[in-house]
Amino acid sequence: MYVAGSDLKVTGGTLEERGTFVGTLTAKSGSTYAAPDQQQVVLSATAPDLNPADPYEPNDAPAEAKPITYGQTTQTAYIFGKPKDYDFFAFTGAAGDQIKAEVLASAQLGGQLDSYLLLVGPDGKVLAKNDDRAGDSDSEITFTLPAAGRYALAVTSYTIAGSGGEDNNPFNKYRLKLSKTN
Structure with a gap:
């Protein structure tokens, strides 16, 4: 199984921000590496903030x-x-x-x-x-x-x-x- 999301080592944050899926996924017969069975799973995590606000700006001098x-x-x-x-x-x-x-x-x-x-x-x-x-x-x-x-x-x-x-x-x-x- 491959699940994509933010890498917390890169973005920082807590494990709770990563998102969780609880449920059952069933692979169909005939699924292979070259032709995998794909199912969409929605994780309840927020997207990383690509424009964070710094509470101390301006403080550049x-x-x-x-x-x-x-x-x-x-x-x-x-x-x-x-x-x-x-x-x-x-x-x-x-x-x-x-x-x-x-x-x-x-x-x-x-x-x-x-x-x-x-x-x-x-x-x-x-x-x-x-x-x-x-x-x-x-x-x-x-x-x-x-x-x-x-x-x-x-x-x-x-x-x-x-x-x-x-x-x-x-x-x-x-x-x-x-x-x-x-």
Whole structure:
């Protein structure tokens, strides 16, 4: 039997979104690989969203950064809508704060985002960056803030940050999690 539908590893989502068929299918005598008996089965799944809405847009520059606080995980957002999308989130930190910022993407949510994360200091300089954390393609930065001020986290894809290419895939979904660890 062959049943087609969205591949949740590609699109992301839960098993409940895949759809289910409960019933009986009966193959007719004489059905072969070359001439299969075909029956239509309708699954109760929704089609993948090819134009998702990002609740944080516009946040494509440090001046448009959306706020994030220690202990917060964002809603699902997307690196999508333009060929070289960067999403900025800002937080206020104190000197000595030990932070952990995590991009929960394809390894955690499914989808296709190979995330890339940058930490930008109050002076606009990149303090840390990460492509893949140990064990998967999601990104993670642990860092001790050197001074009090407004910091930004920038999320994008490795294709954009690592090679300068374009990546405008509607399945580039992620959540950003920020923690203070001391």
